Amino acid sequence: xxxxxxxxxxxxxxxxxxxxxxxxxxxxxxxxxxxxxxxxxxxxxxxxxxxxxxxxxxxxxxxxxxx
Numbered sequence: 001x002x003x004x005x006x007x008x009x010x011x012x013x014x015x016x017x018x019x020x021x022x023x024x025x026x027x028x029x030x031x032x033x034x035x036x037x038x039x040x041x042x043x044x045x046x047x048x049x050x051x052x053x054x055x056x057x058x059x060x061x062x063x064x065x066x067x
Contacts, residue, residue, distance in 0.1 A: 002032045002033045002034065003032075003053060003057070003060075004055075005055045005056060005057070006032055007053035007054055007055040008053070008054050008055065009034045009051065009052070009053050010052045010054075011026065011036050011049065011050070011052075012049065012050040012051075012052070013045075013047050013048070013049055014047040014048055015048075015050070018036070018049075023038060023039060023040060023042075024036065024037070024038055025037040025038075025039075034051075034053070036049070036051070045066060046066060046067055047065075047066060048063055048064070048065055048066075049063065049064050049065075049066060050062070050063045
């Protein structure tokens, strides 16, 4: 996800916030593109992921199912 002005990003798993830890990394490339990296992937990572991007221009989100 990307945007101007640069958005604040929130990642959710089954409606609960995901925080950076040893297996979940939130990356931002130099071009402003945000990514969630999960490594290693385990069965505990199964569920519905939501990315919410917001800035003063508005808010956008998308969901995906990981099985």
